[in-house]
Amino acid sequence: TDRRISGFKPTGALQLGNYLGAIAPVVRGQHAQPTVVFVADLHALTVPHDPHRLRELSLQVAGLLLAAGVDPRRSVLYRQSDLPAHAELHYLLECVAGYGEVHRMIQFKEKGGGSGTRLSLLTYPVLMAADILLHDIAEVPVGRDQRQHVELTRDLALRFNERYGPVFTVPRAVLPEVAARVADLADPTAKMGKTNASTNGVLFLLDPPDVLRRKIMRAVTDAGTEVGYDPERKPGVSNLLDLLSACTGEAPERIAPQYHSYGSLKAATADAVIAMLEPIQRRYHELTESDIETALEQGADRARERADATVQRVKSAMGLSRHT
Numbered sequence: 001t002d003r004r005i006s007g008f009k010p011t012g013a014l015q016l017g018n019y020l021g022a023i024a025p026v027v028r029g030q031h032a033q034p035t036v037v038f039v040a041d042l043h044a045l046t047v048p049h050d051p052h053r054l055r056e057l058s059l060q061v062a063g064l065l066l067a068a069g070v071d072p073r074r075s076v077l078y079r080q081s082d083l084p085a086h087a088e089l090h091y092l093l094e095c096v097a098g099y100g101e102v103h104r105m106i107q108f109k110e111k112g113g114g115s116g117t118r119l120s121l122l123t124y125p126v127l128m129a130a131d132i133l134l135h136d137i138a139e140v141p142v143g144r145d146q147r148q149h150v151e152l153t154r155d156l157a158l159r160f161n162e163r164y165g166p167v168f169t170v171p172r173a174v175l176p177e178v179a180a181r182v183a184d185l186a187d188p189t190a191k192m193g194k195t196n197a198s199t200n201g202v203l204f205l206l207d208p209p210d211v212l213r214r215k216i217m218r219a220v221t222d223a224g225t226e227v228g229y230d231p232e233r234k235p236g237v238s239n240l241l242d243l244l245s246a247c248t249g250e251a252p253e254r255i256a257p258q259y260h261s262y263g264s265l266k267a268a269t270a271d272a273v274i275a276m277l278e279p280i281q282r283r284y285h286e287l288t289e290s291d292i293e294t295a296l297e298q299g300a301d302r303a304r305e306r307a308d309a310t311v312q313r314v315k316s317a318m319g320l321s322r323h324t
């Protein structure tokens, strides 16, 4: 059966887009499909960071993944920097990737280019490709913002296989049906993100219920008064409908006619989000640091064998080390 992988960058606290776009789909799928989940701490070094805070955030991300239902007996959950194979495959794939195709990535165009831009921000998608290809992955559940990076991963896998022989499984991105791009509540044209400049429109998984409610009640909506699902013309209202839909499982088009004012839609969305996050927050606060560290260490032990075997195959195919 098809193996899946999902990664989370500890550059800030996890937010609802992370949950709906990737965590929830991974948790739902882990009983049917072998699953790898990891804290992408090497990726967090691509931007300025405080080392102490990075270590804390890595643990927080891992703890929230456990609290959200990642089952460490079923899924392999680990911290990227505990497995040297990521960095080793990253370099080998840099010898397959082209400067032009990496430079064209939308996220680099948006975030990079200024003075002080780290070289690692440019090569970031190649590290992401290494993360995926290391584990013979077929499916990558991600939000829409990561789709282009998975496309690049496909291109690199196909090119490698053509050039050096069939070494890699060729993966594809899997996007959720709703909430593939949760928007910032204060600016529905922007993506909800861990590191958005203002946190007014970002629902963090660990925000207390009153904070969640306040942010949702103050969400920017659109002209008019009618609740309708139209992401192009009514991005604010449609974003709320997406959130409520993701919480209840009912399609946004069917939810819309049930509400006759923006206020009642917001109140229902707040109730649903708070109810969904409450058990996750409770389980998170029950976990100790050593519970989390133990899970991560055991996960790395389980991930190591396959990762090392992949690197060996790659090196051998490329003419490095002893032929196997």
Ligand code: TYM
Pocket (backbone or CB within 6 Å): 005, 006, 007, 008, 009, 010, 016, 017, 018, 019, 020, 021, 022, 040, 043, 127, 128, 131, 132, 140, 141, 142, 143, 144, 145, 146, 179, 180, 181, 182, 183, 191, 192, 193
């Ligand atoms: P990151 O940490 O930014 O986000 C983690 C996951 O959450 C999704 N996501 C969203 N989905 C819907 N709406 C949003 N507003 C939203 N914001 C974030 C992301 O698409 C992602 O699935 N490069 C990755 C981490 C990574 C990775 C990997 C992922 C590194 N290696 C290998 C998968 C496979 C990132 O920055 O995700």
